[in-house]
Amino acid sequence: MEAGPLTHRENWLRTIEFRNPEWIPCGVGFSPITWNTHRNKLEDLCLRHTLLFSGFQKGGRDFDSFPPYYRPRDTNRDNWGCVWKNELPGLEGMVIEYPLADWSALDTYRPPDPAKYTERGEIDWDAVKRSIAEARKRGDLVGGSGERLFDRLYFLRGFENLMMDFATDDPHLPKLIDMLWEHERKMVGMWLDIGVDVVSFHTDIGTQQALMISPEKFRIYLKPMFKDIFQMCRRAGAHVALSSDGCLLEIVDDLIECGVSVHDPQVRACTLDGIEKAYKGKMCINLDLDRQLFPFATPDQVREHVREGVERLALPEGGLMLQAGIWGGDVSLENIEALCQAMEDYCLSGAPER
Numbered sequence: 001m002e003a004g005p006l007t008h009r010e011n012w013l014r015t016i017e018f019r020n021p022e023w024i025p026c027g028v029g030f031s032p033i034t035w036n037t038h039r040n041k042l043e044d045l046c047l048r049h050t051l052l053f054s055g056f057q058k059g060g061r062d063f064d065s066f067p068p069y070y071r072p073r074d075t076n077r078d079n080w081g082c083v084w085k086n087e088l089p090g091l092e093g094m095v096i097e098y099p100l101a102d103w104s105a106l107d108t109y110r111p112p113d114p115a116k117y118t119e120r121g122e123i124d125w126d127a128v129k130r131s132i133a134e135a136r137k138r139g140d141l142v143g144g145s146g147e148r149l150f151d152r153l154y155f156l157r158g159f160e161n162l163m164m165d166f167a168t169d170d171p172h173l174p175k176l177i178d179m180l181w182e183h184e185r186k187m188v189g190m191w192l193d194i195g196v197d198v199v200s201f202h203t204d205i206g207t208q209q210a211l212m213i214s215p216e217k218f219r220i221y222l223k224p225m226f227k228d229i230f231q232m233c234r235r236a237g238a239h240v241a242l243s244s245d246g247c248l249l250e251i252v253d254d255l256i257e258c259g260v261s262v263h264d265p266q267v268r269a270c271t272l273d274g275i276e277k278a279y280k281g282k283m284c285i286n287l288d289l290d291r292q293l294f295p296f297a298t299p300d301q302v303r304e305h306v307r308e309g310v311e312r313l314a315l316p317e318g319g320l321m322l323q324a325g326i327w328g329g330d331v332s333l334e335n336i337e338a339l340c341q342a343m344e345d346y347c348l349s350g351a352p353e354r
Contacts, residue, residue, distance in 0.1 A: 028326065028340055
C-alpha cells in the first residue's frame with residue numbers, strides 16, 4: 001500500500017533536516033502598502049495561486065487600514081521604551097528615541113516581562129497554549145517567536161552609539177548583552193515548555209557588503225548568547241529559524257555551530273555563488289529572493305531569477321526553501337504574477353492542495 005502525500009509540516013521538517021522532501025517550501029508575502037496599491041486585483045491573483053495562498057478568501061482585506069506601526073507620521077513607543085516613527089504608509093518605520101542612549105540609564109532600566117508582554121503588545125500564554133494545542137491536533141507546524149537579538153541592541157542604544165561600543169570595547173556592553181540574554185532565555189523557555197517545532201529569531205546584523213561589526217567582535221560579544229539560546233532550543237527538540245538581512249557569509253559556520261537550522265540569506269547581498277559555497281548542503285537555506293530586482297525586472301527575468309535559485313541550490317535530500325517579500329507599491333502585478341507562477345512551477349509541483 002502506498003503512503004499518502006506528505007503533510008506540509010512533515011515536508012517542512014524533511015526539508016530542514018535534509019530528509020528528502022517532496023517539494024520545496026516557499027511563500028510570497030505582501031506589505032500593507034502593496035495591498036493598498038493593488039487592492040482587488042491582488043486578491044484575484046491570490047485566488048489564482050491556491051498552492052501558495054491556500055484558504056485565501058476574497059473580501060478578507062481592508063486595503064486602507066494600517067497597523068499602528070505602519071501608519072504615516074505616527075510615533076509609537078514599544079514595550080522596551082523605543083520610540084518608532086513612520087514616514088510612509090504601510091511600511092514599518094525606524095526607532096528615533098533610544099532608552100539607553102545614555103549609559104547612565106542602564107542600571108535602572110528593566111526590559112518588559114516576557115510572561116506578560118511581547119515587543120509591542122500583551123501576551124496571554126494560556127491562550128497561546130490552547131492555540132498551539134489546536135494547531136498540533138490539525139497536524140500544523142507550530143512555532144514560537146524569540147523576537148529580536150542584535151537589532152534590539154541598536155534600538156536601545158542607537159546605531160552609532162552601539163557601533164562605537166563595539167569598536168571601543170565599552171565596559172557597559174557586556175551588561176547590556178547579558179540583560180537581553182536573560183530576557184531571551186525566559187521568553188524562549190516558555191515557548192519550549194509549551195512544545196513547538198521551531199523558534200524564530202530576528203537579528204539584522206549585515207549590510208549589503210559585510211557584517212555591521214567584525215567577525216571577531218561577533219565571536220567575542222554575540223556568539224556566546226546565540227549559541228546558548230539556540231542550543232537550548234535544539235536540546236528541547238525545536239529547530240531554530242534565523243532571519244537576518246545582509247551579507248553574513250563570514251559567520252555562516254559560526255551560525256551552524258550555534259545551532260541555527262535555517263537562515264534566509266539575501267541573494268543581492270550574498271550572491272548565489274556565495275550562498276552556494278557557504279550554505280549548500282550544510283544548513284537549510286530559506287532563500288530571500290531579490291526584492292530590489294522585482295520593481296525593475298521583466299516578468300521573464302523574475303521567472304528566471306526563481307529558476308536559477310532552485311537550479312543552483314536545490315538538493316534531492318532537501319535544504320532549500322524560497323521566500324519573496326513584496327514590500328512596496330512599485331512592483332507590478334505582472335511581475336507578482338510571474339513570481340507566483342514560477343514558485344508554483346519550480347517549487348510546489350509536488351505539493352498537495354490544502
